[in-house]
Amino acid sequence: MPDLAICAKESDSIIMDNFPFSLRTLNLKVTPKRLAILAILMEETVYLSPEEIWGKMKRRFKRIGLPTVYRNLEELSEGNIISKVNHPNRKLYYYLCKNQSHHHHFICLSCRKVEDINFCAAKKINKEVKTKLKGKVISHILQVNGLCKTCSKKSDI
Amino acid sequence: MPDLAICAKESDSIIMDNFPFSLRTLNLKVTPKRLAILAILMEETVYLSPEEIWGKMKRRFKRIGLPTVYRNLEELSEGNIISKVNHPNRKLYYYLCKNQSHHHHFICLSCRKVEDINFCAAKKINKEVKTKLKGKVISHILQVNGLCKTCSKKSDI
DNA sequence: GTATAAATAGAAATGATTTCTATTTAATAT
DNA sequence: ATATTAAATAGAAATCATTTCTATTTATAC
Ligand SMILES: [Zn+2]
Ligand SMILES: [Zn+2]
Ligand SMILES: [Zn+2]
Ligand SMILES: [Zn+2]
Numbered sequence: 001m002p003d004l005a006i007c008a009k010e011s012d013s014i015i016m017d018n019f020p021f022s023l024r025t026l027n028l029k030v031t032p033k034r035l036a037i038l039a040i041l042m043e044e045t046v047y048l049s050p051e052e053i054w055g056k057m058k059r060r061f062k063r064i065g066l067p068t069v070y071r072n073l074e075e076l077s078e079g080n081i082i083s084k085v086n087h088p089n090r091k092l093y094y095y096l097c098k099n100q101s102h103h104h105h106f107i108c109l110s111c112r113k114v115e116d117i118n119f120c121a122a123k124k125i126n127k128e129v130k131t132k133l134k135g136k137v138i139s140h141i142l143q144v145n146g147l148c149k150t151c152s153k154k155s156d157i
Numbered sequence: 158m159p160d161l162a163i164c165a166k167e168s169d170s171i172i173m174d175n176f177p178f179s180l181r182t183l184n185l186k187v188t189p190k191r192l193a194i195l196a197i198l199m200e201e202t203v204y205l206s207p208e209e210i211w212g213k214m215k216r217r218f219k220r221i222g223l224p225t226v227y228r229n230l231e232e233l234s235e236g237n238i239i240s241k242v243n244h245p246n247r248k249l250y251y252y253l254c255k256n257q258s259h260h261h262h263f264i265c266l267s268c269r270k271v272e273d274i275n276f277c278a279a280k281k282i283n284k285e286v287k288t289k290l291k292g293k294v295i296s297h298i299l300q301v302n303g304l305c306k307t308c309s310k311k312s313d314i
Numbered sequence: 315g316t317a318t319a320a321a322t323a324g325a326a327a328t329g330a331t332t333t334c335t336a337t338t339t340a341a342t343a344t
Numbered sequence: 345a346t347a348t349t350a351a352a353t354a355g356a357a358a359t360c361a362t363t364t365c366t367a368t369t370t371a372t373a374c
Contacts, residue, residue: 027320028320028321029319029320029321031320031321031322033321033322034321063322063323063324064322064323065322065323065324065325066323066324067322067323067324068321068322068323071321071322072321090331
């Protein structure tokens with residue numbers, strides 16, 4: 001189905017084109033390095049570490065500091081443009097999800113693939129917190145860790 | 158209601174009494190230090206950092222190393238006797254929940270209070286991962302971060 | 315263009331967590 | 345009780361992912 005592939009690429013570029021707007025909305029300047037970080041993440045179906053992103057940035061810029069990568073990833077994540085992965089190894093990983101609507105992720109602990117889980121308990125949870133606990137929700141984490149289809153087959157052997 | 162208080166204490170000691178059994182089930186030796194860590198966590202309604210637990214341990218033992226605290230907390234958490242908190246500041250915190258059944262937590266980012274959320278999407282999620290993604294679930298995180306009743310009132314001012 | 319605040323490079327520091335080895339201890343079998 | 349053995353521990357030291365710092369550069373608004 002070449003149509004699907006073309007379609008996917010078009011929608012990708014639509015997302016890419018919107019990054020400057022998204023950045024400005026967050027009061028972040030539209031710098032070449034910010035856009036490059038987003039472009040790098042756009043190309044991936046797996047979550048990446050700051051150091052790995054730095055490695056890819058070094059191919060595009062002759063001067064690029066690791067702190068810049070860390071800072072930008074944190075800002076982009078804070079602004080909900082990218083998402084942070086809660087890895088059991090407690091290291092930082094980031095992922096850019098093309099799916100704009102609120103949802104959560106299944107992450108593969110082996111190959112790092114990320115897949116969408118079209119399920120969110122937010123409404124029920126917010127209700128329970130509000131009525132029963134009388135608290136104020138700031139954020140919620142829902143993440144499923146495991147082995148993707150391919151990796152679970154491998155470990156079957 | 159003094160009855161409730163007594164009842165609560167009795168149920169606590171029932172849990173306490175079961176720790177040696179739980180530890181043996183996990184092939185962990187029943188050491189005074191393990192039991193003390195559990196006793197310290199039992200007394201708390203808030204999550205504690207390893208360093209804070211170490212501080213309390215130093216009152217009970219004249220020789221007690223911080224690595225011992227870290228190691229034990231990790232083992233107990235791995236064995237599901239205690240639960241790890243996913244704090245936005247990315248530091249380690251642990252909590253011992255008296256509620257034995259599977260559930261999740263609302264954590265206060267201000268006073269560190271932990272409250273139960275009697276809701277879990279595990280069944281739905283497992284089903285979605287199994288049927289749609291054909292993956293294997295290893296673990297899932299569901300945690301709600303916010304301000305508890307008391308703390309959200311304070312920040313209203 | 316100019317002004318200004320934000321972003322960045324690069325070096326350096328940080329500090330929570332982990333690793334290491336010698337010693338001690340709990341559990342089990344005499 | 346005593347001996348045996350594997351697990352647990354103390355304390356010092358190392359690790360290293362992440363953050364901080366300051367001078368310089370750059371995006372943006374006028
Ligand atoms: Zn995989
Ligand atoms: Zn997604
Ligand atoms: Zn609170
Ligand atoms: Zn609980």
